[in-house]
Amino acid sequence: MYRLLILITSLCFGMIQGLSAQDQTIAFTGATIYPISSEPIQNGVLVIRNGKIESVGREGSVRIPRNAHVIDVSGKILMPGLVDTHSHIGGGDGGDRSSALHPDVRIVDAIDVRSDTFKKARTGGVTVANVMPGSGHLLSGQTIYLKLRDARTVYDMIIQDPALHDGFAGGIKMANGTNPLRQPPFPGTRAKSAAMQRNLFIEAQEYQRRIAEAGNDASKRPPRNLRLEPIVEALEGKRIVHFHTHRHDDILTVLRMKREFGFRVVLHHVTDAWLVADEIAAAGVPSSIIVLDTPGGKLEAINLLYKSGRYLEQAGADVSFHTDDGVTDSRLFFRMAAFAVRDGMSREKALEALTLAGARMLDLQDRVGSLERGKDADFIILNGDPFSVYTHVEQTWIDGVKVFDRSNPDHLPFATGGHEVYRGDFFDHYSTGGME
Amino acid sequence: MRYLSQLFILSIVLFGFLEVSSAQIAVKGDKIFTMAGSPIEFGVVLVSSDGKIERIGAQSTVTIPEGYEIRKAAVITPGIIDTRSVVGLAGIFNIDHDQDQLERSNPFQPELRAIDAYNAREDLVVWLRNLGITTVHTGHGPGALASGQTMIAKTWGNTVEAALVDSVTMVSFTLGPSVSANFGGNPGTRSRAVAMLRAEFIKAQEYQNKVESGQNPPRDLKMETMVRVLKREVRAMIMANRVTEIMAALRLQREFGFELVLEGAAESYLLLDELKEAGVHIILHPTMVRTNGEMTNAAFTTAARLYEAGIPFTFQSGFESYVPKTRVVHYEAAIAVANGLPFDAGLRALTIDAARFLGISDRTGSLERGKDADIVLWEGDPFEYISRVCTVIINGQIASDTCR
Numbered sequence: 048m049y050r051l052l053i054l055i056t057s058l059c060f061g062m063i064q065g066l067s068a069q070d071q072t073i074a075f076t077g078a079t080i081y082p083i084s085s086e087p088i089q090n091g092v093l094v095i096r097n098g099k100i101e102s103v104g105r106e107g108s109v110r111i112p113r114n115a116h117v118i119d120v121s122g123k124i125l126m127p128g129l130v131d132t133h134s135h136i137g138g139g140d141g142g143d144r145s146s147a148l149h150p151d152v153r154i155v156d157a158i159d160v161r162s163d164t165f166k167k168a169r170t171g172g173v174t175v176a177n178v179m180p181g182s183g184h185l186l187s188g189q190t191i192y193l194k195l196r197d198a199r200t201v202y203d204m205i206i207q208d209p210a211l212h213d214g215f216a217g218g219i220k221m222a223n224g225t226n227p228l229r230q231p232p233f234p235g236t237r238a239k240s241a242a243m244q245r246n247l248f249i250e251a252q253e254y255q256r257r258i259a260e261a262g263n264d265a266s267k268r269p270p271r272n273l274r275l276e277p278i279v280e281a282l283e284g285k286r287i288v289h290f291h292t293h294r295h296d297d298i299l300t301v302l303r304m305k306r307e308f309g310f311r312v313v314l315h316h317v318t319d320a321w322l323v324a325d326e327i328a329a330a331g332v333p334s335s336i337i338v339l340d341t342p343g344g345k346l347e348a349i350n351l352l353y354k355s356g357r358y359l360e361q362a363g364a365d366v367s368f369h370t371d372d373g374v375t376d377s378r379l380f381f382r383m384a385a386f387a388v389r390d391g392m393s394r395e396k397a398l399e400a401l402t403l404a405g406a407r408m409l410d411l412q413d414r415v416g417s418l419e420r421g422k423d424a425d426f427i428i429l430n431g432d433p434f435s436v437y438t439h440v441e442q443t444w445i446d447g448v449k450v451f452d453r454s455n456p457d458h459l460p461f462a463t464g465g466h467e468v469y470r471g472d473f474f475d476h477y478s479t480g481g482m483e
Numbered sequence: 484m485r486y487l488s489q490l491f492i493l494s495i496v497l498f499g500f501l502e503v504s505s506a507q508i509a510v511k512g513d514k515i516f517t518m519a520g521s522p523i524e525f526g527v528v529l530v531s532s533d534g535k536i537e538r539i540g541a542q543s544t545v546t547i548p549e550g551y552e553i554r555k556a557a558v559i560t561p562g563i564i565d566t567r568s569v570v571g572l573a574g575i576f577n578i579d580h581d582q583d584q585l586e587r588s589n590p591f592q593p594e595l596r597a598i599d600a601y602n603a604r605e606d607l608v609v610w611l612r613n614l615g616i617t618t619v620h621t622g623h624g625p626g627a628l629a630s631g632q633t634m635i636a637k638t639w640g641n642t643v644e645a646a647l648v649d650s651v652t653m654v655s656f657t658l659g660p661s662v663s664a665n666f667g668g669n670p671g672t673r674s675r676a677v678a679m680l681r682a683e684f685i686k687a688q689e690y691q692n693k694v695e696s697g698q699n700p701p702r703d704l705k706m707e708t709m710v711r712v713l714k715r716e717v718r719a720m721i722m723a724n725r726v727t728e729i730m731a732a733l734r735l736q737r738e739f740g741f742e743l744v745l746e747g748a749a750e751s752y753l754l755l756d757e758l759k760e761a762g763v764h765i766i767l768h769p770t771m772v773r774t775n776g777e778m779t780n781a782a783f784t785t786a787a788r789l790y791e792a793g794i795p796f797t798f799q800s801g802f803e804s805y806v807p808k809t810r811v812v813h814y815e816a817a818i819a820v821a822n823g824l825p826f827d828a829g830l831r832a833l834t835i836d837a838a839r840f841l842g843i844s845d846r847t848g849s850l851e852r853g854k855d856a857d858i859v860l861w862e863g864d865p866f867e868y869i870s871r872v873c874t875v876i877i878n879g880q881i882a883s884d885t886c887r
Contacts, residue, residue: 340814341610343575344806349606351806373773374806379818385868390887436821436868463822464774464782466753471779 072096073447074111077121078428083403084417093125095424098446103418120428126398127417128174128425128443129380130405132335133289133315133369135474136164136377141180141187141220147233148247151273152188154180155205155215160198163461163469168377169195169451170462172427172440173370175406175415176377179220179289181474185227185234185244189277190289191217192409194425196445206411210285212276218313218409219281222291223300224347241300248308251278281310287410288312289335293347295319302330313408315369318348320355324362333365333408337375338386356387360396367405373474378462385434398433507532508876509551510858511542512559518835518849528559530856534879539850554874554881560830560865561850562617562857562877564837565812567720567746567766567799569624570608571601571636575808581605584624584802586631590666591683593654593712594704595631597622601643603636607809611800612638613883614811615859615872618648620841624802625657625722625746626665628680632708633720635841637857639877648843653720653744654712656680658728659777677731684739687713718742724749724768724777733761746799749781755792764840765789765796769810770818772801786816786832787823797837817866829866855879862886 073095080091082103092109094101102109111117138159142149158178168176174195180188193204208216223240227233234240254275261267280286288310290301298314305312314320314334320327327334336359342351359366368384370377384397392400406416414423424447431438439462443451452458460468508530515526517539527545531537538545547553574581583600586592601621602608611619622633633653640646658680663671670676687709693700694710711717721732724747736743745751746766751758758765767786772778782788789796798819800810813833820829838848846855856879863870875883 339807340811341607341807341809343607343808344577344803346576346578348806349575373775376771376773379771382868389869389871434869436817436866439821463784464780465784466750466780466782468782469774469779471775 070097072101072112072115074115074117075120075125075428076106076111076117077119078123078125080418081124081126081398081433082418083127083399084419091125093418093426095444095447098424098448100418100420100422100424102420122430123441124429124431124433124438125418125426126429126433127402127415128427128445129172129401130367130403130409130411130416131168131173131176131370131372131377131380132313132367132405132408133337134168134173134176134178134372134377135181136162136168136176136372137178137193138162138164138472138474139178139180142184145232147184147227147243148186148274149180149184149188150186150219150247150275150277152180153191153213153215153217154178154188155191155201155213155217158191158193158201158204159472160201160204162472164372164377164472165195165198166451166458166461167469168370168372169443169445170440170453170458171376171378171380172429172443173377173380174425174427174443174445175409175411177218177289177369177409183226183229184222185240186219186221186247188220189217189286190220191215192411194423194445195450196448197450206414208285211280216410218287218289219277220289220291224291224293224297225345226291237297237300241304244304245307247278248282248304248310251275251282252308255279255282282308284311287408289315291315293318293351295322297347298323299326302326302332305330305332316371317355318351321352321358322350324355324358324364327359328362328364333367333404334359335367335369335405335408336387337369337371338383339375340386353386353390356384356392356397356400357390360392365404365407366392366396366400367408368400369405381433381438382436385436388434394434506530506879506881507548507551508856508879508881509547509553510559510860510874510876511553511555512860513557515539515559515850516561516830516834517851518561518831519851526559528850528856528858530858530876530879532879534856536850536852536854536856538852554860554876556860556873557863558861558865558870559850560615560859560861561834561848562859562875563615563813563833564618564620564797564841564848565611565616565800566620566797566837566840567801568611568619568621568809568812569802570611570619570800570809571603571605571621572597572623573607573802573808574602575606575610577805577808584622584630585626585665587627587665590628590662590670591679592627592631592705593629593708595623596651597632597634598643598647598650601634601636601646603640603642603646608638611809611811612875612877613872613885613887614813615861615865615875616812617857617859617875617877617882618838618841618843618847620652622652623655625655626661626802627655627657628662628670628676629683630655630657632717635843637877639880639882648846649841651711651717652841653718654708655720655722655746657722658731659722659724661777673727673731677735680735681738683709684713684735688739712741713739715740715742718744720744720746720766722746725780726750726753728777729754730757733757733763736761736763747778747801749778749785751794752782752785752788755788755794758794759792763794765794766799767796767819769799769801769815770822771810771815783818783822786819786829790824790828795836795840797832797840813865817868820866826866
């Protein structure tokens, strides 16, 4: 009998060990849950299984399966993982100085998955990042949307998108204003910038037409063109154009180009958004904004004020935030939203801007950004008000796996820094020629 | 004509008088952090027309005289003091025209005076002022063996003269790779940089000997400044971040006996015993400094570690080369407070400790009778992201009156 018990016990133990953390059903109880897609839930329950959200709701209204591992997170805030719509973590690069337009360059080919910048970002609650090729170009390359999972290779982080040629979810990074203005082959003026960008889209339209005309006849199809393929994907709405733009007139130039070619676009940085918020809203174009402690540092950033979030919200435009890491530190992503709240953005909209709005701007709203049944189990646990300086991200979970735990002494240093914690590799906009 | 000119002079005198005269103000706060004793619950500060603090106490004990303009806030603190900045020399546009914090023709220029480059109307100064920073220790930046001098200014006043609190406060020295980068590899190594500095200090000792023995050497602005450093009239502020540089700075101090202030000090938590023994004040790097290069090992917890070790420190906004063009010193302190530094220690480092360190605590740094009325009115906890600053009073004058 005793032996049998041991046998059964060890069998069970073996089974539990055999299950990955993902497969186990886990119920988080007692927290205040911000689902984002619906009202906050006091004393909420989140049940996850197989890396997905099984259910979310008020205690008593949610069935907790009998085999579930229950984690009491009373007194905590539980909310979706943060979506950073513009980041330079991962040690990647982008186009070089040979051209102002690099649509064929993919940052996925330069990501170092072992970069500690990913671990650092997770301590700030970031679970998804749009990692951008570093710019200073009219078009610096294809971006990649990454889930910040523990990874051996970049394939452990990428998100599949079967609609795209290479199957990796991502967008296009473009820019106007002063950053791309430099010596030939770069443009020297704003109007030349726009002309060069329009020429590329026109070239892509022509390529698209020739492919369409060829139909199923492979012999008539034009040869593959790596430069134009991603632009055609943008024209077809499969790839979102992430457009760095600061000054009010540059913002309107982007809107004009969008009207002409019909691509889907997210405005990035959008320093002067508060001057043209109505125009942005009327165009139905979302903005991924950055809020910095102080304006200035370059001519087109002197109007970079805390109030853009409020203006865009009031105008009815969709808003997300981005770290632009290393311009700001992913560990303190919440801080940026707090400064927008300081200047009148609503708390609800600011929280949405850190999560679901960002997911929408990456076409990932069906998978991440809110706590809803069937979505990825990407969430964070906070020990207080998200907008308080005293609040820390205690845990970060991605696809049902805990990837950061502040109480783990091996993890904590990535949040606070210290001796030989970081390798110090980070994207430095200034030393790369004012590229952002 | 004569009448006209007299009228003109009269109007200037009157205008000047109006400009410096202050209203009588009563500032009521639910909580007043005086930084001289315990906070006062439901207190009031009376500001007299000469711009000084006239009285401070509980609202129940202080009667507000008639005619005083009243301001109210949840939290009142003394004006915030930034103990290391470059604003006023560095401007918001970040173009050659407004960047005077580092002169690159020579790595050793201690003679460069901050007062000759400080732009009191600089937008960055206005920005800091509106957020509650009333005093800045600013001047030449890091990045040269000796980049020049620093000064102390109030963030109020349209000329350097009007803003000035102290004209020559420290000389800014830097040890570390940024010097090589800024000066084309000359010096190109750490050892050579220290050798060059030692040579200058020795030259200064010789110059001092000549002066003191009546040999009347020709005037030498570099050496005159260095002699003031040797005589401990002006402090040597050395930027040193890694252990190697910090130890080199301590070695230089021992050899030449100047009064050392360490700036940056990213790895100071590795040298707590040595720093404590040397009795050095640290102007700690911005808490949120980017962790690359010589700042790779910077930690949010360093201020707390220095505090626990009893090493005197204050905060700085430092120097920023890109966006944002300056930091905000109490934002940096806030992150330290969120990472283990006690609230009170954080607030002291921004006010009374900073004033004492800069030698200006007779004028500012705490809310006490007779001191300059440098007062900040907050919506709540000064360290919270969402606590706006609604009124800033400097020298008894309302310098900002909008919540930001």
